[in-house]
Amino acid sequence: MMLYLRLAWRNIWRHRRRTMIVVLAIGLTTSMMLLYQGLMAGFDQAIYGNAIKVLGGNIQVHALGYADHPDERPMLPIADDLAAIEAAATSPQVLAATRRINTGGMVSNRQGALAVGIVGIEPEAELVASLVGQRISQGRFLTAADGDAVVIGQGLAVALEVGVGDRLTLVGRATHNQMRQRTMTVVGIYDLGMAEIEKATLYMSLAEAQSLYLAPGQSTEVVLWLRDLGQEAAVIRELAPRLAAYEVTSWKVNFPELTQTMASKGAVMDVFGVIMLAIAGIGTLNLMLMAVYERTREIGVLGALGLKPRQITLLFLLEGTLMGLLGALAGVALGLAFNAILGQVGYDFSLYTEMTSYTALIDGRVYSTLALDKAPQYIVTAMVISIVASLYPAREAARREPAAALHYV
């Protein structure tokens, strides 16, 4: 076996030009597949990343039994929320971990009433990660010390005809199902360019929510804000031992509509990816076929020297595998370089579309992600393709009569 490996290695360097062509083909196609993956993840981040921030962060920590509760956003206080935050801070992926009271209720004034999500937050801690705090268009964002203060969305402000300084009545359901009502002042308005989303949620300080919902010192949710979309599963795994006493779920569980939309689009894009792979595979097969037929005479010599067809097949298979490996490595290196460059520079879409002026939820600039996790997959795929592609011509070549093969021009 070692002998064949050495022979194969020497052979691929003897035909340097041919090897370069094959390696280049595999390398370039692999790198472009990686670029495709990286860009797709980048688009997901641009289109859904901000939505996840607005909807409530990457990972949610709740009290045990939260998910099975019949209510959608139950007032179920977390037993030791500060311990959860401490644990979360140990992961380098976590940008911030904040406490929330997340529940629903009604908001009304003389214009009418609307059902809304009411969220008590730690404003200072959330500011680094949350889009709402960064997109205040009028007034100011909350502070921890705020009592009689809410921040509402532009859509809600229009629907209820209120501005900064106006008052709204909130009705909500506290722990033990008591109905609670309070009239509060609007101190700030956030604008995401999406009326439907802005109408859905209003924010107040955690302390005020605790007093409104009769939950002194408590919270119902700890949100972990991550640096990168897509790292949720890894972070949950990493923190699992420390957060055993809580229900830890990612946005994938908590916002199922978003997950399914992304998943079904991802499935379609994956089908496209498989077809690209097929194109690359056909190309590799073609090159391998050519490479082997070019060497018919050499095969004749090997046969004349007494190598059995099986041994010749093995030799060519090894050569194919080695070339596949070289190509895949070159491709991954090149692909990662492409992605790294696009990850730094970004691709500015706002040049081609006015859409980003409509909504803050979609980024105008797309940064490719590194797709490092996909790299092994591509190395294996490229190698499998080149093994399969070299198997057929190798067998055919090996079966030739040495004398006839020797006469081949």
Place this chain on the structure above:
Amino acid sequence: MKELLKIAYRGLGRNRRRTLLSALALGLGVALLLMMAAFVEGEMRGSLELGIRLESGHLQVRARDYDSSKASLAWEDLVQSPDVIAAQVAKLAPVRAAAPRLYASGILLAGDESLGVRIVGLDPDSATTGIYREGLRGGAWLAADDREGVLIGEALAAKRNLNVGDRITLLVNTSNGDVDEQRFVIRGIYTTNTPSYDQSNILMPLAKAQAISQAGNRASLIWVMLDDMFQAEAVAAALTSSQYEVKTWEQLNEFVLSIESYSGAMMAVFYLIVLGITATVVVNAMVMAVFERTREIGVLAAIGMKGRRIMALFLIESFLLAVIGVAMGLVLGGIIVYWVSTRGVYLGDLVADMGVTGLLMGDRIYGYLTAQDATMLVIAAFAVTMLASLYPAMLAAHMEPVQALHGGEA
């Protein structure tokens, strides 16, 4: 020239497998491009069509200050005597149907939860309500004089576990800012195959909606359907009056149209990647073929063929290859696109893109390939193949006859 064509054709025919595989790679590439274009265009069309059928109609006649995201019920924001106006509009030749609608925001009380919903008051007998009537899944359609019946969406019924005949409580905002509370009976369950819409829209007869929201004989807008949607501008011009404004579907779906340009820019990058992969595959096969045929090129050069002619020969070969490949791609892509356009791709019953990307999305996407996209992509595939074959052709043209004749590995 004819000679060259003949030689090129023979050159391709001599190594049929290679030609076929290269053409197949190119064909797959073209087919993939067509599929991608059809998918994206289909999604946009689907979304625009849903927008028109569910949110905008082809035209809307409404008060100047009306803001649809606010669902205002103040009298000055509403259309007076909507029946009269609708009847007038319906008389115009290009108009298929016109009927008043009233939108009010409300809250559905279900158990301990309150759910924000929109009340849609519509004329049950009008042809403008076809989409709901066709999508009736259980129970009965509304009667115009029904005083306590509503239709709810399938998605809402499933989420809240509601059935035909169940009673629900609705809080409805009214014109003077009060909130009216009333119990209703679910007469039927509809679906528009758009889960996000079905979850939040409750239908009731216009007369009842006017009564509960205290709008009197007023409506939010007149919903107009045309026989040909591209007549919208002309009809809008004919309808414009000092009192009301007329909005066309293009104005009302500006956002979807702007998303289309975003998707277009995004897909352009993916097209380039596909073209890049295809070109790499084709070029490498060609370069390999040029080296394999070194001896042949040497003979051609030795009998006096100029470098330029040799280059032309190889370019013609790639041209023929491109023709075969693109033709294969068109056939293959055509079949797939036809299949996707008629059968659709199922996305699942939870999709609720509205709000996140602002797209109204059905649970199924139907492909749609425009002639423009197809032409552009075919030309691009062709051009990229030809450009890419320049290098191997030049390689062949620059070979020294003597060295080439000695052939093989240099």
